[in-house]
Amino acid sequence: MKFERGNLLGLEELTGAEIESILETAESFVEISERPLKKVPVLRGLTVVNLFFEPSTRTRISFEIAEKRLSADTVNFAATTSSAVKGETLKDTARNIESMGIDMLVVRHSAPGAAAYLADILECPVINAGDGSHEHPTQALLDLFTVKQNRGKIAGLNVLIVGDILHSRVARSNIFGFSKLGASVTVCGPPTLIPPGIEKLGAKVSYDLCNSLPEADVVMMLRIQRERLKDCFFPTLREYSEFFGLDGEKMKLARSGVTVMHPGPINRGVEMTPEVADGPYSVILEQVKYGLAVRMAVLYLLSGGELSSEDSH
Amino acid sequence: MKILIKNGRVIDPSQGVDEKRDILLEDGLVSPAGGAARGADGDVDETIDAGGLVVSPGFVDMHVHLREPGREDAETVESGARAAIRGGFTSIACMPNTEPVIEGDEGAEFILARGREAGLARVFPIVAISRKLEGEVLSEIGAAMRAGAVGVSDDGMPVMRASLMRRALEYMKMFEAPVISHCEDISLSGSGCMNEGNTSTLLGLKGIPSESEDVMVARDIMLAEMAGSRLHVAHISTRRSLELVAEGKARGAGVTCEVTPHHFTLTDEAVKGYDTRAKMKPPLRSADDVAALRQGLKRGTIDAIATDHAPHTEEEKDQEFDLAPFGVIGMETALGIACSELYHGKVISLPRLVELMSTNPAKILGLPYGTLRDGAPADVTLFDPDAEWTVDEREFASRSRNTPFSGWKVKGRVVSVIVGGKVLMRDGAIAS
Amino acid sequence: MTRKEKARIMDEDDMTRATMRIAHEIVEANKGTRDLVLVGIRRRGVPLAHRIAAAIAEFERKELPVGTLDITLYRDDLQLVAHQPILRKTELPFAVDGKVVVLVDDVLYTGRTIRAAMDEIMDFGRPKAIRLAVLIDRGHRELPIRADYVGKNVPTSSREIISVKLSEHDGEDGVTVEELKP
Numbered sequence: 023m024k025f026e027r028g029n030l031l032g033l034e035e036l037t038g039a040e041i042e043s044i045l046e047t048a049e050s051f052v053e054i055s056e057r058p059l060k061k062v063p064v065l066r067g068l069t070v071v072n073l074f075f076e077p078s079t080r081t082r083i084s085f086e087i088a089e090k091r092l093s094a095d096t097v098n099f100a101a102t103t104s105s106a107v108k109g110e111t112l113k114d115t116a117r118n119i120e121s122m123g124i125d126m127l128v129v130r131h132s133a134p135g136a137a138a139y140l141a142d143i144l145e146c147p148v149i150n151a152g153d154g155s156h157e158h159p160t161q162a163l164l165d166l167f168t169v170k171q172n173r174g175k176i177a178g179l180n181v182l183i184v185g186d187i188l189h190s191r192v193a194r195s196n197i198f199g200f201s202k203l204g205a206s207v208t209v210c211g212p213p214t215l216i217p218p219g220i221e222k223l224g225a226k227v228s229y230d231l232c233n234s235l236p237e238a239d240v241v242m243m244l245r246i247q248r249e250r251l252k253d254c255f256f257p258t259l260r261e262y263s264e265f266f267g268l269d270g271e272k273m274k275l276a277r278s279g280v281t282v283m284h285p286g287p288i289n290r291g292v293e294m295t296p297e298v299a300d301g302p303y304s305v306i307l308e309q310v311k312y313g314l315a316v317r318m319a320v321l322y323l324l325s326g327g328e329l330s331s332e333d334s335h
Numbered sequence: 336m337k338i339l340i341k342n343g344r345v346i347d348p349s350q351g352v353d354e355k356r357d358i359l360l361e362d363g364l365v366s367p368a369g370g371a372a373r374g375a376d377g378d379v380d381e382t383i384d385a386g387g388l389v390v391s392p393g394f395v396d397m398h399v400h401l402r403e404p405g406r407e408d409a410e411t412v413e414s415g416a417r418a419a420i421r422g423g424f425t426s427i428a429c430m431p432n433t434e435p436v437i438e439g440d441e442g443a444e445f446i447l448a449r450g451r452e453a454g455l456a457r458v459f460p461i462v463a464i465s466r467k468l469e470g471e472v473l474s475e476i477g478a479a480m481r482a483g484a485v486g487v488s489d490d491g492m493p494v495m496r497a498s499l500m501r502r503a504l505e506y507m508k509m510f511e512a513p514v515i516s517h518c519e520d521i522s523l524s525g526s527g528c529m530n531e532g533n534t535s536t537l538l539g540l541k542g543i544p545s546e547s548e549d550v551m552v553a554r555d556i557m558l559a560e561m562a563g564s565r566l567h568v569a570h571i572s573t574r575r576s577l578e579l580v581a582e583g584k585a586r587g588a589g590v591t592c593e594v595t596p597h598h599f600t601l602t603d604e605a606v607k608g609y610d611t612r613a614k615m616k617p618p619l620r621s622a623d624d625v626a627a628l629r630q631g632l633k634r635g636t637i638d639a640i641a642t643d644h645a646p647h648t649e650e651e652k653d654q655e656f657d658l659a660p661f662g663v664i665g666m667e668t669a670l671g672i673a674c675s676e677l678y679h680g681k682v683i684s685l686p687r688l689v690e691l692m693s694t695n696p697a698k699i700l701g702l703p704y705g706t707l708r709d710g711a712p713a714d715v716t717l718f719d720p721d722a723e724w725t726v727d728e729r730e731f732a733s734r735s736r737n738t739p740f741s742g743w744k745v746k747g748r749v750v751s752v753i754v755g756g757k758v759l760m761r762d763g764a765i766a767s
Numbered sequence: 768m769t770r771k772e773k774a775r776i777m778d779e780d781d782m783t784r785a786t787m788r789i790a791h792e793i794v795e796a797n798k799g800t801r802d803l804v805l806v807g808i809r810r811r812g813v814p815l816a817h818r819i820a821a822a823i824a825e826f827e828r829k830e831l832p833v834g835t836l837d838i839t840l841y842r843d844d845l846q847l848v849a850h851q852p853i854l855r856k857t858e859l860p861f862a863v864d865g866k867v868v869v870l871v872d873d874v875l876y877t878g879r880t881i882r883a884a885m886d887e888i889m890d891f892g893r894p895k896a897i898r899l900a901v902l903i904d905r906g907h908r909e910l911p912i913r914a915d916y917v918g919k920n921v922p923t924s925s926r927e928i929i930s931v932k933l934s935e936h937d938g939e940d941g942v943t944v945e946e947l948k949p
Contacts, residue, residue: 212509213509
């Protein structure tokens with residue numbers, strides 16, 4: 023089954039087979055980053071614009087490197103220095119950029135649905151690099167890929183996602199991704215940060231990390247933002263990490279061989295102690311490495327042209 | 336240590352028991368050999384003859400104010416725990432509005448330690464919802480609950496911000512314990528000091544309308560349903576609030592409520608004469624409200640009787656009505672008033688009374704008391720439902736004297752109280 | 768469009784003989800097996816490369832390293848296909864610098880596949896030389912590319928298709944010419 027969509031907006035609309043085909047494609051891209059010359063000409067001559075309205079270092083750099091390794095020409099647009107500040111609407115910004123003849127758009131925006139909105143008005147393929155609290159498909163894809171590389175399979179695994187589920191696009195995309203590939207997903211956090219109806223999306227709910235850890239094959243820790251304190255989602259960071267932070271003591275409850283993940287950046291000492299972040303079960307750095315391969319795969323798959331051709335001699 | 340309680344009328348709603356039977360207490364627990372011990376007086380350490388008395392699981396007062404830390408002149412954990420025993424209460428839960436406020440694991444541990452030192456009634460901390468009771472941000476509820484708190488409340492104050500109340504209700508889903516709400520809209524109460532009605536007009540005092548309570552009860556029940564969480568309405572006082580609770584229960588909401596003896600006994604007419612011992616929040620209400628409360632006690636809408644024991648020194652209460660602090664004590668008159676007004680007043684039966692004063696409050700707070708089943712902790716209260724006595728506050732163990740029932744003749748008296756198999760009060764006298 | 772078989776060009780024995788001859792020619796031209804590596808171009812170049820390596824191992828008693836090359840990312844026609852072709856892995860278990868790389872493919876046609884293969888090999892390092900071994904050369908070059916070792920030359924028209932079957936992929940061995948019919 024091939025991936026034949028024109029955009030990557032989220033994982034909710036994809037089938038398990040489509041997600042599998044993206045992961046399989048990513049396999050082939052891992053090796054490229056290990057070559058002496060880390061470049062292939064497949065996107066040569068194509069212009070990819072990274073339209074980032076929200077600050078992001080790691081995701082933007084990851085996309086940029088992926089694009090450059092595929093020999094594409096990359097243009098970066100960071101919201102603070104740009105027309106958004108001058109009051110230009112999103113639609114006009116995108117249309118203006120497209121008129122310069124770009125071939126693909128990678129967009130991150132704080133408004134849920136921004137990527138879909140752009141995909142509707144633009145001709146070129148759009149990749150969602152995060153739209154508000156809605157979805158972050160390439161993050162979930164790299165998480166899935168990392169688990170696959172580490173554990174061989176995804177079906178049948180128990181995945182535990184811990185933290186601020188309410189505001190997390192990473193959590194949502196991962197719930198879709200892991201469920202569609204046959205894993206069982208549980209979300210865990212203070213009740214104030216678990217959105218209503220999350221069960222309908224396919225996740226079980228737990229308010230007790232210690233209770234849920236022993237059954238987890240994969241533990242994904244999400245970042246907690248300090249801003250949540252003033253909206254009273256929990257009393258203090260100290261209490262949050264007492265109950266929901268991963269430290270050496272809690273890790274004793276986990277299975278041996280558990281896979282510990284984090285989309286980054288980590289608040290050391292809050293979600294995770296340095297001991298766990300740097301410990302033997304953590305695959306956090308691999309996530310970053312595989313993020314490149316996954317993004318290259320997505321860029322490759324979306325870069326197809328118009329006519330069909332026979333694939334033989 | 337074996338204690339045999341014989342010839343008593345054992346009323347234990349948790350087991351559906353109301354009959355004459357003997358109870359054996361062994362090593363601090365109710366012994367399964369109770370029935371068989373009949374006649375085996377020889378090998379027990381003490382025999383208590385409970386003839387003519389009701390043998391009930393120890394009463395639980397889920398709403399008291401102990402003024403420690405900060406106002407030890409009015410009450411301390413120890414004096415409050417002693418007053419509790421005199422009132423038949425083997426367990427009490429105290430509110431956090433002390434100086435400083437009881438919050439976090441340190442606050443919870445402080446109260447638990449002081450209670451253990453006193454060695455009288457068991458004392459459990461209810462901790463603050465908001466830091467310093469300022470109503471702005473959550474206090475470290477999790478740490479406090481882990482340390483042994485039994486619930487959270489900003490009592491004394493309402494949580495005015497609905498968004499904060501919502502978060503508190505959601506957050507408490509992590510624990511099997513209630514959010515206890517002091518339901519009052521401050522902007523509606525304003526500077527009122529008694530119920531708003533004919534009497535307040537007559538006396539020229541500013542009134543607190545019933546709606547000030549009703550709107551908050553409505554709001555809190557809705558938020559509790561939204562969060563899927565447990566709400567306990569403190570000191571309910573109006574007909575409308577009761578209707579809202581009844582409707583909420585019918586819908587399956589996790590809401591419970593309590594009433595104080597002064598609210599189901601006195602009306603706002605008690606304020607005539609400007610006696611500050613009739614001043615408390617919520618205020619004494621109208622005769623219609625009192626009638627509704629009694630109906631609620633009868634029908635089951637009300638789950639518990641809790642005293643809202645609020646000690647104040649004589650100097651504090653000895654002021655113009657407007658300026659005196661709100662609050663009356665109640666632990667040492669609770670049984671007398673409840674028995675006289677409700678049992679002898681033919682509103683409820685004795686088993687229902689025990690349910691209101693022991694079974695239900697224990698259940699709401701998730702305490703393993705309020706029951707005399709085999710193996711339960713030996714917390715027992717023996718009372719004489721027919722004994723007549725006159726309320727003389729000078730005999731109270733409480734450090735404060737602010738009771739509205741001074742000089743009342745009541746029928747129903749606590750005789751003996753046992754906590755964890757230790758006899759702390761015997762025949763009306765605290766054991767030394 | 769359907770395909771109709773027109774003629775059978777090689778059978779199993781023909782293919783075995785051709786493979787054996789190519790193996791000998793490679794070693795003869797190289798004056799031995801020094802610095803020699805085989806790289807099969809996906810998909811059918813791969814089993815062919817392994818067969819050649821096996822043949823060489825037989826008469827030279829030397830196991831040559833065999834790599835696999837997927838040239839999809841180097842194709843010059845990706846912008847013309849509706850959806851991207853399935854990508855498979857490139858695996859070269861040796862360094863390319865200083866080696867004589869013998870590319871192996873089943874059919875040489877326009878030469879574009881070989882051009883892509885050479886570009887990809889060069890991105891891995893600097894080989895001493897690149898040689899090309901193919902089972903069938905069907906003419907119609909569009910680029911100046913030629914094979915060093917050929918199994919069989921088969922002139923064809925562009926309406927025809929050369930179908931190479933290898934038992935590793937197709938369950939049987941054989942080369943046929945088919946015609947595209949509307």
